Amino acid sequence: MRLLAAVALLCLAAAPVRAHPHVWVSVECEFRIDAQGRVLALAQRWTYDPMYSSYALYGLPKGEDGSYAPAGVAKLLAALKPPLEQARYFTTAKIDGAETALAAPPDAAVRVAGDGRIILSFSQPLAAPMERRKELRIEVRDVEYFVDFQFSKEAFGAVSPPTEGCAAMLSDGAPPAGADPVAVMKALIDGPVQTLASAVTLRCR
Template identity: 30%
Template sequence: MKWAGSAVAVCLAMSSFVVSPNARAHPHGWIDLSVRVITDDQGVVSGLHQTWRMDPFYSLVVFEELQQVENASLEEGLDQLGREIRDNLAAEHYLTEVKINGERQALGEVSEYTAMERDGRLVFMFILPLETPQPLTDALLSYQVFDPTYYIEVVHEEEDGQPQDDALILHGEPACELSILPADPDPEMVMQAALLDKDESGEPGLGRYFAETGQVDCR
């Protein structure tokens, strides 16, 4: 079982079996995101535990395809799918940027991950380590998770139009202020996205302007 397709869809290991993008408006799918920032008792951050819930349509097609694979159980298919998602995301820096006090942080390799079915949705969970753990004392950590081409939209888990309380949590010390800032693209970027045909993705970098920003403010 091998997946193929365009840049971001390859990362999600979905593009070889979704319906034609001509059938859907842009962006072509979405991910519901939740993040747990991992720190130790000294307030040193070591990574982000991310949970991605793929949208119901993608999830349905994925599960149908996995069930059609001969001589393989759904669990075996999900295990292989998880490995391929991880491997493909690695080439795209896991679609994640992390900054501390405005300085972008190098990311480590993901070794802890899993793909599963939960309430009819495909869920991919992984721990994204920082290459070098950093103290959060008197620091501001921020992150964005986005598809550079805006083929897939990534939004924090929300309810009634607002991020859920558990969409961003801090595990460990210190006590910090947590917030999720909405995207605020300028009109030029909005127009650029609106002009895309239904079968097009944006130029690399477009997705950044539509990305929410998670913040952990320990200053």
């Protein structure tokens, strides 16, 4: 029951209600590149906050060494996947400003770090490889702000393998320079809480 209640927190994230964060997630991204320098997929690693991790793991069986049993971790992953799939893993991708589809992760996996935090990893292939001289922008956010996603400052956008001419940049979601403060405030009041979203942008020359 505790497992189902913990997962329900993520289900509620997609509900049409205003909220403040109940779950905090640190996001690491990796752009996977082929030999021609085309972007094939986005890989992510989410690290959940200690409180949510503890709540979600409560009651799962442990082995003699104190680690969580694989069957219990698999059960947690099975419970997490349906609401995440419904929310498309809270991830939006745009190529040169036009939204592009991301395939469902074929390799989602969960593990428990030594400090007890849940780490979810998965990849999302692009609908078609992105050719060079284009821009790929990634946002990971819950527009209702039930889950607070924040890109890792250290690992927000690795390029794998490292590719000459390809580099990722992190924007913090702050209003653009010179933006009308009244318009910005109106957008925050009238729209979703995370109107000004942080994002990672990959450019390949």
